[in-house]
Amino acid sequence: MVGAVVALRQAPIAQLFPTLLTAAFLWTISSWGYYAVVEVLGLERGYDQAPFTFVTYYLAWSLIAMFAFRRALARELTTVSIANHAIALFPILILIGLFSTLVLPLFPDISVFRAPPNPPEFMFSSAWYYLPKSTDILFQQVMIAAIVRTADHLKIRIVYIAFLLATMFGGIHLTLALDGFTSLYVARFTAAAVIFGFCAPFLYLRVKHGFRWAYTAHFTFYLLDAVLTHLLLAVPASS
Numbered sequence: 001m002v003g004a005v006v007a008l009r010q011a012p013i014a015q016l017f018p019t020l021l022t023a024a025f026l027w028t029i030s031s032w033g034y035y036a037v038v039e040v041l042g043l044e045r046g047y048d049q050a051p052f053t054f055v056t057y058y059l060a061w062s063l064i065a066m067f068a069f070r071r072a073l074a075r076e077l078t079t080v081s082i083a084n085h086a087i088a089l090f091p092i093l094i095l096i097g098l099f100s101t102l103v104l105p106l107f108p109d110i111s112v113f114r115a116p117p118n119p120p121e122f123m124f125s126s127a128w129y130y131l132p133k134s135t136d137i138l139f140q141q142v143m144i145a146a147i148v149r150t151a152d153h154l155k156i157r158i159v160y161i162a163f164l165l166a167t168m169f170g171g172i173h174l175t176l177a178l179d180g181f182t183s184l185y186v187a188r189f190t191a192a193a194v195i196f197g198f199c200a201p202f203l204y205l206r207v208k209h210g211f212r213w214a215y216t217a218h219f220t221f222y223l224l225d226a227v228l229t230h231l232l233l234a235v236p237a238s239s
Helices: 002-010 012-041 051-068 079-106 127-153 158-179 183-206 210-232
Strands: none
Touching: 012 051, 012 127, 012 158, 051 127, 079 127, 079 210, 127 158, 127 183, 127 210, 158 183, 183 210
16 A cells, blocks of 8 residues: 555656646636736736736746746756747748737727627727736746646656646636636637647657747737637628
């Protein structure tokens, strides 16, 4: 019996558990903190109405996550690595900024009558929404990278990491239902999270500069979803 308990504790998935718990804790507290700040400031759309506040907020959480997972991310957190990632992602962020500022407004406005009763923040937000979203995604990617790197260090097969991350990332997005969002919105984002969660380990472990690809793919989804939303819920054309 004792031997079985010891063997269980030494199993790779058991050794990964503290990392999973830490990521879940950081995600939960950061989400609670976001809504607390929104309430204190009396905002309806936090990202859009206070972009610099929430850029700082999620940048702080990104730094906290980096510190919490500093051992797992030792290779990624060198000065040279961070500088190279920043230089590589800078033009991508510029393109995202130009798209959200110049291209997205060209799509039809979203109808308040076709929008769900409790619309997600991005539906009626300006391009400013995507500024804090950039650091929100950074925070999420730090945690995803830590889980993937830790699991890989523990010699867990990549396909198992993929299924684990897909389940975890998708499961977290199911909690959007608790915020009153429509079932279609929850299903769409959960499905995207499952797909991304499954692909992320392959990006991080099999593709050069995986963090950059994962970050860009994550951000691109939000832009594509915004375009789709503008098209599907557009104000009807006047006759």
